[in-house]
Amino acid sequence: MPKKQGVFEKLKIDLRVGLFLAKRELQRANKWTTTLIVFVMLLTFLNLVVVSGILVGLIQGSLDQNKKFSSGDVIISSFLNRDKVDNSQEVIKIVENLPGLRAYSARYTAGGSLQAGYRDVLLKDEKPNSVAGQVSGIDPQKENGVTNLSSLIVEGAYLEPTDTESIVVGSFWFRKYNKNEFPGLTTFNEDVKIGSRLLLTINGASKEYTLKGILKSKVSEVDGGMFILDSEFRKLAGRSDYNLNQIAISLKPGTDPVIAKKALLASGVDKDGRVQTSEEAIPQFLDQIKTTFGLLGNAISAIGLVVAAITIFIVIFVNAITRRRYIGILKGIGIAPRAIIISYILQSLLYALIGAIVGSILVFAFLKPFFDANPIDFPFSDGILVATVSGTSIRVAILLLATIVAGYIPARIVIRQNTLSAILGR
Amino acid sequence: MIKINNLSKIFQSGDAEIRAVDNVSFSIPEGQFVAITGRSGSGKSTLLYQLGLLDRPTAGEIFLDNLNATELSDNDQTRMRLHSLGYIFQDYAILPSLTALENVMVPLLMQGLEEKEAKEKSIKALSRVGLSDRMHNLPSQLSGGQQQRVSIARAIGHEPKIIFADEPTANLDSETSKNVLDAFLELNKEGQTIVMVTHEPEYSALAHRIIELRDGKIVSDEMNK
Numbered sequence: 340m341p342k343k344q345g346v347f348e349k350l351k352i353d354l355r356v357g358l359f360l361a362k363r364e365l366q367r368a369n370k371w372t373t374t375l376i377v378f379v380m381l382l383t384f385l386n387l388v389v390v391s392g393i394l395v396g397l398i399q400g401s402l403d404q405n406k407k408f409s410s411g412d413v414i415i416s417s418f419l420n421r422d423k424v425d426n427s428q429e430v431i432k433i434v435e436n437l438p439g440l441r442a443y444s445a446r447y448t449a450g451g452s453l454q455a456g457y458r459d460v461l462l463k464d465e466k467p468n469s470v471a472g473q474v475s476g477i478d479p480q481k482e483n484g485v486t487n488l489s490s491l492i493v494e495g496a497y498l499e500p501t502d503t504e505s506i507v508v509g510s511f512w513f514r515k516y517n518k519n520e521f522p523g524l525t526t527f528n529e530d531v532k533i534g535s536r537l538l539l540t541i542n543g544a545s546k547e548y549t550l551k552g553i554l555k556s557k558v559s560e561v562d563g564g565m566f567i568l569d570s571e572f573r574k575l576a577g578r579s580d581y582n583l584n585q586i587a588i589s590l591k592p593g594t595d596p597v598i599a600k601k602a603l604l605a606s607g608v609d610k611d612g613r614v615q616t617s618e619e620a621i622p623q624f625l626d627q628i629k630t631t632f633g634l635l636g637n638a639i640s641a642i643g644l645v646v647a648a649i650t651i652f653i654v655i656f657v658n659a660i661t662r663r664r665y666i667g668i669l670k671g672i673g674i675a676p677r678a679i680i681i682s683y684i685l686q687s688l689l690y691a692l693i694g695a696i697v698g699s700i701l702v703f704a705f706l707k708p709f710f711d712a713n714p715i716d717f718p719f720s721d722g723i724l725v726a727t728v729s730g731t732s733i734r735v736a737i738l739l740l741a742t743i744v745a746g747y748i749p750a751r752i753v754i755r756q757n758t759l760s761a762i763l764g765r
Numbered sequence: 766m767i768k769i770n771n772l773s774k775i776f777q778s779g780d781a782e783i784r785a786v787d788n789v790s791f792s793i794p795e796g797q798f799v800a801i802t803g804r805s806g807s808g809k810s811t812l813l814y815q816l817g818l819l820d821r822p823t824a825g826e827i828f829l830d831n832l833n834a835t836e837l838s839d840n841d842q843t844r845m846r847l848h849s850l851g852y853i854f855q856d857y858a859i860l861p862s863l864t865a866l867e868n869v870m871v872p873l874l875m876q877g878l879e880e881k882e883a884k885e886k887s888i889k890a891l892s893r894v895g896l897s898d899r900m901h902n903l904p905s906q907l908s909g910g911q912q913q914r915v916s917i918a919r920a921i922g923h924e925p926k927i928i929f930a931d932e933p934t935a936n937l938d939s940e941t942s943k944n945v946l947d948a949f950l951e952l953n954k955e956g957q958t959i960v961m962v963t964h965e966p967e968y969s970a971l972a973h974r975i976i977e978l979r980d981g982k983i984v985s986d987e988m989n990k
Contacts, residue, residue: 672847
């Protein structure tokens with residue numbers, strides 16, 4: 340018998356023979372069967388990527404909107420045990436010199452109430468026509484530069500820098516836009532419209548404003564907010580120290596918020612307030628939902644993966660069982676079992692790879708752009724499809740790994756049968 | 766070249782024991798053309814499967830070039846089949862999804878030859894059996910005789926030390942059978958050792974030596990006059 344080959348040389352030969360056999364098998368296989376298997380792999384891939392991508396996308400859409408219409412890329416806010424950002428005007432100077440800055444908005448915030456029909460005499464036990472929420476004092480132009488609030492106006496108009504007598508209110512406070520009926524919810528009566536006079540009270544001080552516009556988004560800070568000019572807020576709330584509550588920062592495209600945050604920290608801003616990227620500033624419940632949906636998506640993907648593995652297993656097993664004689668002949672003429680197994684693994688890998696490639700094209704060329712342009716309309720977010728190249732690559736790798744195992748096991752089972760029995764069909 | 770000592774193959778059928786090959790011993794020197802004959806059920810094919818290392822005997826030893834093949838692992842037996850043995854089956858046993866050329870190429874690739882070299886050798890082997898014009902045909906596009914010639918080309922392509930042929934003409938007409946046997950004689954003339962199972966006296970008469978089996982035992986072992 341000839342000298343035994345080295346491990347790598349033998350593996351190289353087994354791979355070459357496996358590839359030779361797999362290539363011919365695939366070339367001469369029934370085209371419809373191959374198409375069907377590839378289609379199953381495509382659906383599996385879509386199940387892996389799209390289902391979890393949409394689940395995560397529901398929350399991601401909410402986070403994106405929170406960033407777009409509220410927090411900006413980076414937000415500086417008061418410490419949890421402090422009312423305001425200390426030395427706000429110094430902080431503003433640092434922000435203005437921040438590399439990559441596109442725009443910023445300085446905000447004053449406080450709890451307040453807004454009352455309509457406050458001159459009317461209330462009957463006994465009649466509830467006042469008022470709501471209570473967060474009031475923000477803003478520079479409308481600067482705020483628009485960061486959050487583009489004016490684009491969210493659904494009725495009336497956005498604030499102008501000279502609108503000292505106007506207020507813009509979120510849609511949450513209007514029955515027309517908020518159909519919720521949960522106990523304790525207070526909204527304005529139907530008679531409050533654009534042009535209505537409303538009494539705003541902050542820290543016991545009140546002033547009358549005209550309702551200029553109604554904002555509607557899917558961000559609670561906007562929908563539940565009330566917005567007046569910053570100069571008005573300072574006067575009404577007695578904020579003569581000019582210390583702010585929030586500074587929302589928008590960065591130029593391509594600027595990393597983490598680097599911007601580091602630059603702010605390096606400038607000592609963290610002594611005066613909390614610096615957070617939009618990711619860090621997301622409400623805790625959204626963060627928890629994101630984690631839960633991520634887990635749910637992974638669980639659904641895992642089930643899809645098992646189904647795909649079983650499909651491949653069945654396909655390869657049926658193929659190997661029906662070709663038992665073929666395998667027997669190969670072994671009979673001296674083809675190494677490993678080369679035969681490799682040929683089956685390569686066949687199943689190719690099915691999965693074609694499914695994954697077609698699936699990736701579908702996801703990145705069609706589905707993702709489609710969902711970006713036409714988000715799914717959910718009550719709390721505009722759901723998008725979250726699919727990153729790195730995340731998808733990991734899922735492709737998992738799919739291929741599952742395919743290798745699913746191709747190997749049935750081929751191995753059939754290979755282990757007695758060579759002569761396989762040849763003679765016993 | 767081949768030495769067999771006390772070889773037995775026993776099958777169990779319920780409580781009954783069937784001795785398909787019963788304590789057989791003989792040896793075959795290099796270059797000999799041996800015909801194993803006998804009636805149906807005499808154990809000649811079973812003996813050939815043991816000699817060709819396609820099955821393991823119940824007892825006894827098979828020495829191929831002084832190497833005790835019965836002691837080899839399954840993988841080593843597969844390697845021995847690849848490098849030293851060629852097998853021709855009664856029903857050709859060629860791979861249906863491979864062309865004639867590819868059928869012959871597979872063992873050569875497994876031996877480690879590059880594709881180009883394997884192809885050249887395969888074309889030579891197919892030409893020797895007169896199939897150079899059908900080498901790109903699939904088995905389904907070939908007649909029985911042509912398929913058997915592919916099987917012969919595959920058996921000789923990797924230049925084995927011994928060729929085992931199990932009733933190679935059983936499914937062929939007399940004209941095609943003659944062509945196949947002519948090919949064997951030509952190979953043998955070049956020094957190829959051949960062990961052929963046949964129940965046709967006319968064909969066994971072409972061999973140097975005829976071993977006749979009955980009930981798994983050798984009843985005669987004679988050189989052909």
